Amino acid sequence: MDVFVGASNTITSLGFSTAEHVKQIKADQIGISIYPGGDLYPTAVPLSLIDSRRLLDVFREYLCKSKPDFQLDRFTRSEMLHILSISDTLKNSGVNVKDPRTLIILSTLKGNMDLLKKDGPPAIEPDRVYLWRWSEFLGSFFNSSNKPLVVSIACASGALAILVGSRLIKAGAYDHVIVAGGDILTEFAVSGFQSFQSLSPKPCKPFDAARDGLSLGEGCGSIVLSRNHSLCGIPEKIVVAGGSCTNDAHHISGPLRTGEMFDVAIRRALREASLDPLDIDYISAHGTGTEFYDETEAKALSRAGLEEVPVNSFKGYCGHTLGAAGIVESALAIASMRNNELFKSAGFENPGTSDHINVLTDHTSREVNHCLKTASGFGGCNVAVVFKKI
Amino acid sequence: MDLLITRHMRLQNHCVWLNGAVECLLEARSIDQLFRGIYRYYDIDYPKFLKMDNLCKLAFLSAEILLRSTDIVQKYPGEEVGIILENASSSLEYDQKYMESIRDRKKYFPSPSVFVYTIPNIMVAEIAIRHHVKGEHAVLILEQFDPELIYHYVSELFRNQQVNCCLAGWVESYGDHYQSFLFVVEEEDKIKTFKGRPEYVIFDPVNMKKLFEGKSI
Numbered sequence: 001m002d003v004f005v006g007a008s009n010t011i012t013s014l015g016f017s018t019a020e021h022v023k024q025i026k027a028d029q030i031g032i033s034i035y036p037g038g039d040l041y042p043t044a045v046p047l048s049l050i051d052s053r054r055l056l057d058v059f060r061e062y063l064c065k066s067k068p069d070f071q072l073d074r075f076t077r078s079e080m081l082h083i084l085s086i087s088d089t090l091k092n093s094g095v096n097v098k099d100p101r102t103l104i105i106l107s108t109l110k111g112n113m114d115l116l117k118k119d120g121p122p123a124i125e126p127d128r129v130y131l132w133r134w135s136e137f138l139g140s141f142f143n144s145s146n147k148p149l150v151v152s153i154a155c156a157s158g159a160l161a162i163l164v165g166s167r168l169i170k171a172g173a174y175d176h177v178i179v180a181g182g183d184i185l186t187e188f189a190v191s192g193f194q195s196f197q198s199l200s201p202k203p204c205k206p207f208d209a210a211r212d213g214l215s216l217g218e219g220c221g222s223i224v225l226s227r228n229h230s231l232c233g234i235p236e237k238i239v240v241a242g243g244s245c246t247n248d249a250h251h252i253s254g255p256l257r258t259g260e261m262f263d264v265a266i267r268r269a270l271r272e273a274s275l276d277p278l279d280i281d282y283i284s285a286h287g288t289g290t291e292f293y294d295e296t297e298a299k300a301l302s303r304a305g306l307e308e309v310p311v312n313s314f315k316g317y318c319g320h321t322l323g324a325a326g327i328v329e330s331a332l333a334i335a336s337m338r339n340n341e342l343f344k345s346a347g348f349e350n351p352g353t354s355d356h357i358n359v360l361t362d363h364t365s366r367e368v369n370h371c372l373k374t375a376s377g378f379g380g381c382n383v384a385v386v387f388k389k390i
Numbered sequence: 391m392d393l394l395i396t397r398h399m400r401l402q403n404h405c406v407w408l409n410g411a412v413e414c415l416l417e418a419r420s421i422d423q424l425f426r427g428i429y430r431y432y433d434i435d436y437p438k439f440l441k442m443d444n445l446c447k448l449a450f451l452s453a454e455i456l457l458r459s460t461d462i463v464q465k466y467p468g469e470e471v472g473i474i475l476e477n478a479s480s481s482l483e484y485d486q487k488y489m490e491s492i493r494d495r496k497k498y499f500p501s502p503s504v505f506v507y508t509i510p511n512i513m514v515a516e517i518a519i520r521h522h523v524k525g526e527h528a529v530l531i532l533e534q535f536d537p538e539l540i541y542h543y544v545s546e547l548f549r550n551q552q553v554n555c556c557l558a559g560w561v562e563s564y565g566d567h568y569q570s571f572l573f574v575v576e577e578e579d580k581i582k583t584f585k586g587r588p589e590y591v592i593f594d595p596v597n598m599k600k601l602f603e604g605k606s607i
């Protein structure tokens with residue numbers, strides 16, 4: 001059975017729709033800027049933050065139009081983002097979220113990360129800090145028949161959520177899945193990643209020789225999956241052709257540097273898609289900009305025979321958007337497939353990995369029929385997803 | 391292809407059940423004491439255990455009890471074994487502790503070994519590292535144990551040849567509440583020689599629910 005991907009939405013510092021992101025990326029806009037120091041971090045650090053004023057304006061307008069009975073202060077930042085993203089994707093597809101055959105799958109690290117603080121806003125029930133309550137709140141906002149499911153495996157959550165959705169449709173459990181996910185940034189994430197000394201003092205440079213860490217970003221994204229192409233909202237027929245998720249079984253917070261299990265995930269995804277490495281036209285990599293994860297990913301791509309395939313990381317544009325990353329980057333990769341155009345990997349100048357990979361240094365037009373999306377994260381997880389035009 | 395639950399365990403109310411029979415019932419005044427008691431009862435020697443948060447401890451102990459005296463780790467290459475866990479509270483207890491610890495801005499950058507437990511899939515990683523399990527894995531978060539979801543997802547992994555053996559279940563811990571139910575799923579033709587063993591149970595949502603509730607099949 002084919003599972004089609006369709007309409008999507010992405011919200012990051014670069015904009016509030018997938019189309020706006022494509023436009024900004026083509027204009028070489030970088031959403032990562034220097035945060036001057038404050039609540040999120042004691043000193044100046046590059047971050048990619050969503051424009052709060054625009055978020056409130058857009059959300060207020062959406063509520064007025066769609067749900068005038070609801071008060072603005074009843075929603076958290078994360079909930080606003082997810083509601084806007086999901087509603088935009090639904091609007092552009094034919095999938096009915098109230099259909100009992102539709103499931104919402106959410107990918108996140110922390111959902112309402114800001115409610116982890118003891119003194120939350122008065123109009124918000126404190127128990128929405130629980131991921132199942134956060135997801136239930138979002139599901140009930142859309143009157144979904146099924147309670148949403150949350151997928152959470154660190155920074156690979158978004159890519160796995162797409163796989164989980166595709167597999168549940170293939171298993172016959174649902175006909176349509178809205179995969180959505182994201183994370184906001186609070187001092188929780190910023191301090192945590194800095195405790196690993198993962199944050200770069202400059203905007204991140206994935207795969208570059210001078211890379212020295214990641215840049216955190218806020219983001220939210222959503223994509224429609226359906227067994228029925230006519231409900232997907234895009235004319236191109238693009239399917240989730242294969243995917244796999246492996247574990248390094250090596251270390252709780254560092255990758256297995258041989259890239260061995262990452263390679264296994266890629267090979268399995270290609271096998272399921274019945275494709276050879278040379279069939280892949282483009283790779284949307286995880287590429288965080290940290291020394292070891294980029295090194296490992298390049299090793300895995302090279303091991304899998306993908307060293308000459310054009311590859312980019314979107315994290316140089318909008319940072320590492322955590323639970324959103326796999327979804328936002330897949331949405332942009334699907335845009336590349338639809339438009340047959342590839343984007344340069346922002347921040348990359350000089351090759352900086354032991355194993356050669358073909359990092360994109362210019363925006364180029366190229367027919368893209370088969371795309372590989374990769375992701376990895378703490379806990380030793382590696383995810384590979386293959387999208388195929390049919 | 392028929393799938394079977396070939397071994398199952400539960401840990402709740404200070405009691406451990408293996409394949410439906412009580413293994414041990416421990417007295418303990420706190421969860422911490424209980425988990426340490428179980429660790430000693432099974433004579434486990436794994437110093438990393440002491441560093442884990444409660445969610446990881448529960449997952450680790452559950453897998454240890456389940457996989458002890460089985461040949462699963464020998465029988466299947468690690469790449470062919472999956473770990474699919476459901477849970478309600480994610481790593482929230484630890485997240486809140488972490489948040490509390492950075493309130494004091496002088497301690498804004500704690501040690502990395504502290505932050506890493508703020509993601510729920512570390513419980514998968516701890517099991518994976520201990521038992522060399524390298525295949526498919528997921529942490530699926532929802533209010534209550536959902537056997538239908540596990541049934542569909544794990545069946546699809548087998549159908550897709552992503553796994554030949556899978557650990558699955560429910561591992562939940564927050565505050566004083568903890569509960570685990572973990573089981574092994576295998577394909578019937580791979581375990582032909584054991585056919586007719588009464589402890590084997592057809593892998594379906596009804597049976598999973600019964601085992602979760604401690605009822606006999």
